[in-house]
Amino acid sequence: MLASAMAASPSTHRSSSPPSAGSASDEHGFPPVEPALSLSRWLALVAGGVVLVAVIGWLDYVTGTDVGLSLAYLVPVTLSGWLAGRRAALLLAAVAAVAWFAADAALHRTSYLPVSVWNGVTRLAIYAAIGLLAARVRRDRLRLLDLNARLARALEAERTLARTDALTGLANSRAFFETLHTETARSRRARTPVCLAYIDLDNFQRVNDRRGHAAGDALLRQVADELRRAVRDGDVVARVGGDEFAVLLWNAEPAPAEEVGRRIVSRVAAVAACYPEADVGASVGVAWFAVAPDDDEELLRLADEAMFEAKQGGKHAVVLRTGS
Known part of the structure; x- marks a missing residue:
């Protein structure tokens, strides 16, 4: 799913005269471009x-x-x-x-x-x-x-709007994949780790079905806020699909990255407690490479696989996969 979102995202590689009281425009209708002289x-x-x-x-x-x-x-x-x-x-x-x-x-x-x-x-x-x-x-x-x-x-x-998810205020898929491309290239040059967490909300559709789309939107905004709080200031959080999110963790080692995943699961569970009938949670797949692979798709695919493994294991869980 994450890889298909990248394919759908746009491909971009790397923000006068003396004063007269009440005068709001000149004779052409233009507003004043500087304060009038006293x-x-x-x-x-x-x-x-x-x-x-x-x-x-x-x-x-x-x-x-x-x-x-x-x-x-x-x-x-x-x-x-x-x-x-x-x-x-x-x-x-x-x-x-x-x-x-x-x-x-x-x-x-x-x-x-x-x-x-x-x-x-x-x-x-x-x-x-x-x-x-x-x-x-x-x-x-x-x-x-x-x-x-x-x-x-x-x-x-306009550039900011084009890179921002309107509902949650997070980076959108376009901004995320642009950043991912830049950071994987940097990882290959500097030989530093790269880590991607892919989050899919479990049973989210039940909220829409039972409480309406307004409630679903409110839940997504709450989840977005919790994701911001769960990561470091330098990490990038994005909404890449309807109920799918991604986090790019800067220079993280496997154990701390897995801990971030558990923190995300816990925070989403706390928010989902307001929707007990839906059993909403988060399945988190974390992909970690000591050095970014040559193809970004490999990193995305590994995060996808880890997320599906978390779902198949009972949902509301985090799975870490490391690449070579």
Whole structure:
């Protein structure tokens, strides 16, 4: 049965602008990707940008007509758009255009006023466009980072669900056989023991027949909890069939492995005491190899045989078989 479950399992070889109260999404309906700036921080960034514009304007005036610094105003405008959002970018663009116009007028670079005004307006348009572009690029970058993080979390959640038994929360057969393949390969490389316990619940169908499937599901969840408690933290417990479970015991010797099997039988019997009319119990087959065989099927087959021997011997028992 355990070997057939492995055959059925999938084969896998080796987890902005200043804050506005109550704003839950942007104009495209996307939720915010970062906490909104506090008003005080936004004002501080804008004030810093204004100071930088003032310094550049002063340098523009001091250097006279020989050196053109109109592009230098893009630095505070771009930084404001990147750090504080679109409104800050537009505000700094206006301040930068005024500063450039003031320096230009003071130096009489352009004798004809309409031309000077036109030049100031074109610079305002350029500064605003660059500032808005910086704000948009940063917003889109943050959105992409957020979407990537969400996608990674969703993929990890799907991966976990694909490897988890929905009823008991244990590893499912796919996860178990993936782990088994990895650990048998490790056993062969490191020459360490490998041990597999196969558990089949005796007379489980009677619970379904006499008390209904809800009671059967409750029993399976109870058994799963007891199996977790019966093994070490590093051991892998899985539900591999309807009333079939498997435990992969890390680096266990035969005697301790057999003791784990007896503990499982005892814990299942304690749970089954709530269903006296069904005589539920556990037959446990334990297969142990000093080094994992080349074919995982051999380990599974030996655990199967040990479990059937336990059933034929009267059920509610554990049988240990060792391989060579």
